[in-house]
Every structure is written in C-alpha cells, then in structure tokens.
Amino acid sequence: MSAPHTAPATGCAWVFGDDLNTDLLAPGAYMKFGIAEIARHCLESVDPRFAAEVRPGDIVFAGRNFGAGSSREQAAEVLRHLGVACVVARSFSGIYYRNGFNLGLPLLVCPDTPTVAAGAPVACDLDRARVHDLATGRVLACEPIPAHLVAMIRDGGLLPHLEKRLAAQRAGHAPTPNP
Numbered sequence: 029m030s031a032p033h034t035a036p037a038t039g040c041a042w043v044f045g046d047d048l049n050t051d052l053l054a055p056g057a058y059m060k061f062g063i064a065e066i067a068r069h070c071l072e073s074v075d076p077r078f079a080a081e082v083r084p085g086d087i088v089f090a091g092r093n094f095g096a097g098s099s100r101e102q103a104a105e106v107l108r109h110l111g112v113a114c115v116v117a118r119s120f121s122g123i124y125y126r127n128g129f130n131l132g133l134p135l136l137v138c139p140d141t142p143t144v145a146a147g148a149p150v151a152c153d154l155d156r157a158r159v160h161d162l163a164t165g166r167v168l169a170c171e172p173i174p175a176h177l178v179a180m181i182r183d184g185g186l187l188p189h190l191e192k193r194l195a196a197q198r199a200g201h202a203p204t205p206n207p
Contacts, residue, residue, distance in 0.1 A: 095124025
C-alpha cells in the first residue's frame with residue numbers, strides 16, 4: 029500500500045559541504061538541555077545564522093557523509109524542531125539515515141546537491157524523489173524512498189507510525205503482522 033501523495037515542501041535552500049557530523053548538528057556541550065536549547069546551537073560553528081534564520085519548509089543541502097559521528101538522535105531531531113522540511117545530501121551516515129526516518133525527518137540521497145545555490149527557492153517532492161530548484165527550473169533526481177518509509181515520515185516517525193498501525197489492528201482495519 030502506498031502513502032497518499034502530498035504537495036511538495038517548499039522553502040529556501042541552505043547549502044553546506046561534506047562531513048557535517050552529529051556534533052555540528054547537536055553540539056555535545058548542550059546535550060544536557062532540552063531539544064529547543066540544543067536546536068538554538070544547530071550548525072552554529074558552520075553558519076552562526078542557521079538556527080536563528082532557518083524557517084519551516086526550508087531544505088538543507090549537503091555533500092557526502094551527512095550526520096557522521098555519534099548515534100545521538102538529537103542530531104536529526106533538531107532539524108525537525110527547527111522546521112526543516114527535508115535534508116538532501118550526496119550521502120548520509122547509516123545511523124543518521126535510520127534516525128532521520130525514525131524521527132520523521134525526510135532524507136533524500138542526490139548526486140547533484142552542490143548545484144543548488146544558497147537561498148534559492150526549492151521544492152522537495154518525496155513521492156517522486158525529486159528536488160525542484162525553482163530559481164533555475166532544474167529538477168534534481170534523487171534515490172527513491174520506499175513507500176513504507178514515506179508513510180512513516182507522514183505519520184511523524186516510527187513511534188507514531190507504529191501507534192497508528194496498532195490502533196488500526198485493534199479496530200480490525202489492518203491484518204496482524206506475522207511474528
């Protein structure tokens with residue numbers, strides 16, 4: 029079963045390079061605080077304006093190895109908290125990729141991410157795994173996201189997705205999964 033199609037997320041492009049690690053996204057010095065405080069310091073050593081100026085719907089573009097480092101889930105959670113609609117990168121670390129989807133943060137793997145200009149208006153279409161550079165009209169093809177992961181993102185992440193499935197099973201609307 030596929031997830032229903034939704035309109036592409038639109039916002040401005042925030043463009044970064046390779047190797048943005050989890051300590052840059054969620055600095056260790058702030059990990060004893062809540063997510064709102066951690067988010068205020070997201071990427072501050074790379075772009076001090078980011079946390080204060082990023083807006084809901086904006087899209088982060090990066091190079092290779094996005095999210096390398098620790099397994100801290102807060103590195104994905106801060107971007108969701110700040111309203112980032114999607115992260116598009118050449119590649120992600122394995123654990124960050126899983127954490128992003130588990131927390132409902134869309135992640136797209138795309139070989140052409142550096143071609144988008146910082147501040148450009150962009151749209152991210154998860155269903156078609158495409159990013160539209162609205163300034164140039166260029167469409168960047170990304171690796172498709174499996175339908176079950178798109179559904180999980182739309183439900184808000186792994187826990188809300190499982191809660192929804194369990195509720196449907198209890199109501200007799202979905203088959204019980206095989207053990």
